[in-house]
Amino acid sequence: MGAPPISNTIRRLRFETGEMTQKDLAEAVGVTRQTIVAIENAKYSPTLELAFKIARAFDKPLEDVFQYDAPKE
Amino acid sequence: MAFEERNTWTYLVISAVVMWVFGTRIYDATVGGVFDGVDGLQTWARQVLTYIPIAIVMVIIGVILCNIIYGIFTGGSDLTMKEDERDRHIGLRGMRVTGGVFSTGWIIAVILLALGYSALQALNLMLFSAWFSDVAGNLVKIFHYRRGY
Numbered sequence: 001m002g003a004p005p006i007s008n009t010i011r012r013l014r015f016e017t018g019e020m021t022q023k024d025l026a027e028a029v030g031v032t033r034q035t036i037v038a039i040e041n042a043k044y045s046p047t048l049e050l051a052f053k054i055a056r057a058f059d060k061p062l063e064d065v066f067q068y069d070a071p072k073e
Numbered sequence: 074m075a076f077e078e079r080n081t082w083t084y085l086v087i088s089a090v091v092m093w094v095f096g097t098r099i100y101d102a103t104v105g106g107v108f109d110g111v112d113g114l115q116t117w118a119r120q121v122l123t124y125i126p127i128a129i130v131m132v133i134i135g136v137i138l139c140n141i142i143y144g145i146f147t148g149g150s151d152l153t154m155k156e157d158e159r160d161r162h163i164g165l166r167g168m169r170v171t172g173g174v175f176s177t178g179w180i181i182a183v184i185l186l187a188l189g190y191s192a193l194q195a196l197n198l199m200l201f202s203a204w205f206s207d208v209a210g211n212l213v214k215i216f217h218y219r220r221g222y
Contacts, residue, residue, distance in 0.1 A: 034159070035159040041221055043220070043222050
């Protein structure tokens with residue numbers, strides 16, 4: 001299973017948002033802390049719903065939080 | 074460690090114990106001829122049906138104890154007890170392997186029957202496949218959890 005082609009700026013946004021912890025973000029969006037860790041490390045791609053919840057937690061547009069790295073053909 | 078990963082480790086350990094305890098009993102009974110005769114298969118089925126709820130109770134107790142011990146060692150700081158979408162995705166990957174392994178065992182059992190092996194041998198193979206498929210699925214889940222998926 002290769003790394004998903006979606007990167008994110010969650011770690012930077014957490015620090016910019018009052019140094020929010022992974023646990024705080026996890027509780028805010030309704031997942032476990034381990035899931036937030038996997039998303040930050042680009043090991044796991046969240047569902048659309050979760051992606052929107054995370055973006056809303058930072059009060060940012062989705063594109064500011066997640067970026068799609070199209071695979072080169 | 075995620076709640077579901079802790080449970081998966083618990084399932085692996087307990088299933089090994091269950092298979093050892095009950096599997097050896099079934100095997101010894103098979104070799105000892107307990108399941109021979111007219112009512113042999115019925116006797117086999119009754120023993121298996123007796124072991125299944127015992128195994129379920131062992132799993133439940135094991136999961137509870139595991140989470141209590143984990144809570145004590147971590148001071149309750151990381152004691153989440155919920156399943157989220159990532160857990161479900163990993164669970165599906167495990168179930169895919171479980172289904173494949175069990176189906177393979179079932180097909181092999183049918184082949185054995187076609188080759189003239191006894192129904193008891195085929196049933197024991199299916200029972201072993203059920204256990205092994207569960208272990209395989211849990212190992213796949215552990216693999217994904219440990220890789221940080």
